[in-house]
Amino acid sequence: MLHIIKSYLKFLWHSKNEHAVHSPFVFNLLTKCFYDKKSKPEYSILKNYRKSLLQNKNFIEVTDFGAGSRVFKSNKRQISKIASTAGISSKRAELLFRVTRYFEPKNILEIGTSLGLATSALALGYPKAKLITLEGCPETANVAKNQLTEFDCKNVENVVTEFESYFEDLQLRLKTETENFNLIYFDGNHSKKATLAYFELLLPTIDNDSVWIFDDIHWSAEMEEAWEIIKNHSKVIVTIDTFQWGFVFFRREQKKEHFTIRA
Template sequence: MLFQIRAYLKFLWNSKNEHGVHSPFVFNLLTKCFYDRKSKPEYAILKKYRKSFLDNKNFIEVTDFGSGSRVFKSNRRQISKIAKTAGISEKRAELLYRVTKYFKPESILEIGTSLGLATSALALGNIHAKVITLEGCPQTANECQSQLQKFNFNNVDSIVTEFEKYFQDIKLRLKTETENFDLIYFDGNHSKKATLAYFQVLLPTIKNDSVWIFDDIHWSPEMEEAWEAIKSHQKVTVTIDTFQWGFVFFRYEQKKEHFVIRA
């Protein structure tokens, strides 16, 4: 916790808003998407979806393949508390919706479904997109799949799998065929090793307009190290640090720049 406080203070010291940005691409993203304060009808749907879990007092047994929880001491967890503490916040869900709507991705991959609070934002952002979401815990996935069906999120393909297994399969497919994702949301394993491994495996799927979002880039010193390695990669051009999220772009027409933005 002390590490994150220090990291946040450092972020605040270095961060800017749109007035300190000279890149037209990033300026437009900030003014037309990040800082869009207008209410959207879809926000009410996201709020209802969230409330369906906040009102659920049942317990499930969570299988955790990631770096563990700083909140829960047991794998037997109440669904309402998972939604309250482990899921994406309401404001972040709205931002993720706006980002998806802004870029209009046709193919989306989410690594780490949990209860689908982020999944619902991705699915609503472009109802014509195909959203593939991966979850390792069967009971969590079952709860999510049930609610996605109730809310008619029919463009979501929910896959219950260990992430390593999925990436082994995708590596084999990429040897003989092309596979692309327009947007990838990384929220499955907050460790340096896993984050960089997923990054490397998925690099062959990028297009010029691909958008990658990494959650919790300041979670720990090793996650910050992973973020620094991603920023410096030769195929990465523009990166944006919003503290909670790291945005990565591969646009060949952009010069390499990094932005620290209050969002």
């Protein structure tokens, strides 16, 4: 917790808004997407999705393959508690919805479904997209699948798998065919080793307009190290640090720049 407080204070010191941005691409993203305050009809669906989970008092047995939880001491967890403590916030769900609507990605990959709070934002953001969401825990994935069906998120393919197994299969497919993801949301394992491994394994799937979003880049000192390595990678051209998320862009026509933005 002390690490996050220190990191946030540092972030506040260095962060800017759109007035300090000279990149047209980033300026437009901020003004037309990040800072868009207009209400959207889909926001009420996202709120009802969350409300439904917060009212669900059932318990599930969670299989955790990631960096673990700072809140839960047991793997038997109440769905309402997971939604209130471990799920994406309402504000960030709405931002994720806007980002998806702004870029209109045809193929989306989400690493870490959890209860599907972020999944619903991705699905509603661009209903024409094909959205694959990966979850290692069968019981959590089942809750998410039922929720997504109930709230009419029809463009979602729920895949229950250990992430490494999925990526191994993907590597085999990439040897004989091209597969691109236009947007990837990384929220499955908040460790340096896993984050960098997923980053390298998925690089063959990028195109010039791909958007990658890394959750919890300031979760720990190791995650901050991973973020710095990603920023300095030769294929990464533009990054935006919003503290909670790290946005990565591969646009070859841009000059290499890193932004720290209040969103």
